[in-house]
Amino acid sequence: xxxxxxxxxxxxxxxxxxxxxxxxxxxxxxxxxxxxxxxxxxxxxxxxxxxxxxxxxxxxxxxxxxxxxxxxxxxxxxxxxxxxxxxxxxxxxxxxxxxxxxxxxxxxxxxxxxxxxxxxxxxxxxxxxxxxxxxxxxxxxxxxxxxxxxxxxxxxxxxxxxxxxxxxxxxxxxxxxxxxxxxxxxxxxxxxxxxxxxxxxxxxxxxxxxxxxxxxxxxxxxxxxxxxxxxxxxxxxxxxxxxxxxxxxxxxxxxxxxxxxxxxxxxxxxxxxxxxxxxxxxxxxxxxxxxxxxxxxxxxxxxxxxxxxxxx
Amino acid sequence: xxxxxxxxxxxxxxxxxxxxxxxxxxxxxxxxxxxxxxxxxxxxxxxxxxxxxxxxxxxxxxxxxxxxxxxxxxxxxxxxxxxxxxxxxxxxxxxxxxxxxxxxxxxxxxxxxxxxxxxxxxxxxxxxxxxxxxxxxxxxxxxxxxxxxxxxxxxxxxxxxxxxxxxxxxxxxxxxxxxxxxxxxxxxxxxxxxxxxxxxxxxxxxxxxxxxxxxxxxxxxxxxxxxxxxxxxxxxxxxxxxxxxxxxxxxxxxxxxxxxxxxxxxxxxxxxxxxxxxxxxxxxxxxxxxxxxxxxxxxxxxxxxx
Ligand SMILES: Nc1ncnc2c1ncn2[C@@H]1O[C@H](COP(=O)(O)OP(=O)(O)OP(=O)(O)O)[C@@H](O)[C@H]1O
Ligand SMILES: Nc1ncnc2c1ncn2[C@@H]1O[C@H](COP(=O)(O)OP(=O)(O)OP(=O)(O)O)[C@@H](O)[C@H]1O
Ligand SMILES: [Mg+2]
Ligand SMILES: [Mg+2]
Numbered sequence: 105x106x107x108x109x110x111x112x113x114x115x116x117x118x119x120x121x122x123x124x125x126x127x128x129x130x131x132x133x134x135x136x137x138x139x140x141x142x143x144x145x146x147x148x149x150x151x152x153x154x155x156x157x158x159x160x161x162x163x164x165x166x167x168x169x170x171x172x173x174x175x176x177x178x179x180x181x182x183x184x185x186x187x188x189x190x191x192x193x194x195x196x197x198x199x200x201x202x203x204x205x206x207x208x209x210x211x212x213x214x215x216x217x218x219x220x221x222x223x224x225x226x227x228x229x230x231x232x233x234x235x236x237x238x239x240x241x242x243x244x245x246x247x248x249x250x251x252x253x254x255x256x257x258x259x260x261x262x263x264x265x266x267x268x269x270x271x272x273x274x275x276x277x278x279x280x281x282x283x284x285x286x287x288x289x290x291x292x293x294x295x296x297x298x299x300x301x302x303x304x305x306x307x308x309x310x311x312x313x314x315x316x317x318x319x320x321x322x323x324x325x326x327x328x329x330x331x332x333x334x335x336x337x338x339x340x341x342x343x344x345x346x347x348x349x350x351x352x353x354x355x356x357x358x359x360x361x362x363x364x365x366x367x368x369x370x371x372x373x374x375x376x377x378x379x380x381x382x383x384x385x386x387x388x389x390x391x392x393x394x395x396x397x398x399x400x401x402x403x404x405x406x407x408x409x410x411x412x413x414x415x416x
Numbered sequence: 417x418x419x420x421x422x423x424x425x426x427x428x429x430x431x432x433x434x435x436x437x438x439x440x441x442x443x444x445x446x447x448x449x450x451x452x453x454x455x456x457x458x459x460x461x462x463x464x465x466x467x468x469x470x471x472x473x474x475x476x477x478x479x480x481x482x483x484x485x486x487x488x489x490x491x492x493x494x495x496x497x498x499x500x501x502x503x504x505x506x507x508x509x510x511x512x513x514x515x516x517x518x519x520x521x522x523x524x525x526x527x528x529x530x531x532x533x534x535x536x537x538x539x540x541x542x543x544x545x546x547x548x549x550x551x552x553x554x555x556x557x558x559x560x561x562x563x564x565x566x567x568x569x570x571x572x573x574x575x576x577x578x579x580x581x582x583x584x585x586x587x588x589x590x591x592x593x594x595x596x597x598x599x600x601x602x603x604x605x606x607x608x609x610x611x612x613x614x615x616x617x618x619x620x621x622x623x624x625x626x627x628x629x630x631x632x633x634x635x636x637x638x639x640x641x642x643x644x645x646x647x648x649x650x651x652x653x654x655x656x657x658x659x660x661x662x663x664x665x666x667x668x669x670x671x672x673x674x675x676x677x678x679x680x681x682x683x684x685x686x687x688x689x690x691x692x693x694x695x696x697x698x699x700x701x702x703x704x705x706x707x708x709x710x711x712x713x714x715x716x717x718x719x720x721x722x
Binding site: 139193197242247252255276280316317362372 | 548
């Protein structure tokens, strides 16, 4: 379905996404977790060429056999919202502040189907919204984005992404503003959509509960690269990379313990650094880790890790 | 010592057609050096409460005492000054994109003349590093930061002028778990060393258990349960609190996620949770609503606990 190959994305001269490769199969849900600022949103947005400041300098993004990096903007617009839908990290800022939510739903459908009727769109939207625990649909349709709470905006954006039954959903932290009950309902709905329509999803999240309960596979990103990739079970119960291990250890629990942070600062995006981006914060780092980007190690059929200190 | 006292806060918003009863009477206090967690259903009025306390929205009725003074009905700067700072739910929206990271953080203390220029700059640089932002980003435009980086910047800006109360409205929701842990560490340090108080609005119940002394659970414009944080999380009393805690997605062992639907028709009752409450019965239709004390906690009168 989606095959990202050796992708590098730059802001000006800074390379933020480094040689990223990632595959999402038909009907598969892949989650990306990782350090704040490591390039997750940049990678996700580049699939739809959404950031004008970002430039893809190398690599390919194959979707349904077409390389998106080679399409012109009109062709990408055709795909956007119809075949691939995007849910942004900041739902509120991604909405047009001058239009009501009802209008937003209508336009989402009309952009790809000129004959769409407003009542039908709203009926469909209402069904999806009820599943997401948005009961006051009438009021929400007549509201402007700023009249909704953070979590209401986020769920509205999720509902909008589903309006055209896309083949691929890209979601950037789709549950970060939601209470845990609504989170659970979003997960439930995304799984239903996957079952019913064989929709594939690539989802960025910081919430390990979301990963555990939603994803088939998970990718762990650090400093612009994927450091580990495997089945959800591998990543959560059997992590190999020292960063993944530290990340899982930092997940807070409801027992009042203070979670453990990783010492040190995130790495600079500097092309002179050739070693493992995590080396300066890694307790296991050896000399070689500072010199050479680690080789790929295949731990099992679906589990790969880039680390000089991990071996079979 | 009581730092913040909120009494009988109500607020309605008027949309084109509808009236939204966002707050229906909120009461709570925060002592100096204490952290109150405010959790609850999305749209239940948490941000509205925060904005009213920070004097960014006007309440319909109710009073707020901060630092010994009544601040309801007063101008923002005059009554709270540097002593109350807030981290907003949409941090990107709260910065002027024209400025760099360092300048934006420094501006948090600009109008108060607390430090000399060099001192201020140094403090800002230290804080920026402390919240986990890279040195090389000091002069980067605020607009080109990632979601989490912007949230970190907004935390640094709130902390820089040593306020007495900091309101965190979902201030950790865009951060990876390691940075979250770091921010929790910062909160505990400020509480213990400087006696700073926090109103910590979050959806992450696990995080409240590590920093909050008390927790208030909100539902539909009211606080429905209030008490010592860990005790409430361990032994919730109100049916909504129970449901909330049971919805937390576990990291181990996936199961079917149940669907939460209305269990019965919404009747006109005083209790907003009636339609969803697994324990509701006839008494709930007529029953009055009032806070009752159950051991060390307060619960909005709920017949399910009789
Ligand atoms: N400016 C406004 N105009 C109209 N209605 C509003 C406005 N601001 C908030 N509301 C409504 O008030 C209610 C409470 O909103 P609030 O933002 O306080 O919720 P919240 O508890 O912070 O939710 P979340 O967890 O989703 O951020 C919501 O129903 C919202 O739609
Ligand atoms: N428009 C821009 N110009 C320059 N640098 C940018 C721009 N947008 C993002 N960056 C930088 O690129 C890096 C990656 O940003 P990105 O938004 O992809 O991070 P992220 O992994 O999504 O982080 P978060 O979890 O905090 O959202 C960050 O260090 C950020 O500062
Ligand atoms: Mg991001
Ligand atoms: Mg809010």
